[in-house]
Amino acid sequence: MAATPRSAGLAPAAGSERFLRHVAIELGLSPHSQAAYRRDLAAYAEWLAEQGIADLASVTPRTLSDYVAALGSPSGDRPPLAPASITRRLSTVRGLHRFLFEEGALDSNAAGGVRTPKRAQRLPKALPVEDVEALLAAAGGEGDAADPVALRDRAFLELLYASGARVSEATALDVDDLLAAPGRGDAWGDPVAALGEGGFLRVTGKGAKQRIVPYGSYAGRALAAYLVRARPGMVERGSGTPALFVGPRGGRMSRQSAWLVIRSAAERAGIRAEVSPHTLRHSFATHLLAGGADVRTVQELLGHASVTTTQIYTQVTADTLREHYLQAHPRARAAR
Known part of the structure; x- marks a missing residue:
């Protein structure tokens, strides 16, 4: 039989709304982040209701420890959440209780001493250089007969691997974010001359x-081939946009479209390994470190705070070097 809720002092829903206004107005979090906070708080309020707790003042450290345990246990048709989730x-619940305590709405911060479960370290999966080259070639975009979408896809994937940008960062780029090397003009005027030998990218990150x-x-x-032979025709179909990468109808390329581009190229290249939107970013970092780049330099390029x-990539590189060593050195393994 369901427990009877205690009388409400500060109901979870009311406390959550105060906290959500705080993160939206004072912290200025994005709509995407606000939606994630709202989902987390709704799940927390639902669990509290199941425990018969209708007043946030009644929450204790033991209550929150029980909540963490519940999240990690299967319930009905719901599997246990992963440690990262x-x-x-x-983190969201801690922020709620800390905020309400600091605002004087609660007499104590029940979440202050609750420990976060340890997260298993997941090593990023990078593709071998030859697989990256196959993936890029599979995008097409070469030759005079290349269609506009293939030109865009090739430019998009080449830039992801060349810069290590996140997919969200790449789709948010405008043409003005392409910076030519000194003395080579600008991307709007003569893309071939300005960009053909490489240049710089202004990336807006987290x-x-x-x-x-x-x-x-x-x-x-x-990029130059795409800007000259594909983007103008695409943009004409839309209402005009400064976006660097656009769709066939002239609007800014979406993250969902970017994911489809990557997956489709991987399938055509016959790559059996799992390829995600972050794969080229992981490959960028791993290949730079394997080639001798300094970890601090890679940190700056990736935009890691x-x-x-960034150092997780050094472990990937070290593991790869050891594997090659064991395969190649005549006395690396004991005789059997």
């Missing part, structure tokens, strides 16, 4: 932070 939900990332001649030539995030 539990961490995200607990927290609206901008970084300047170089790209090489392969990406430069693919902390070098700790």
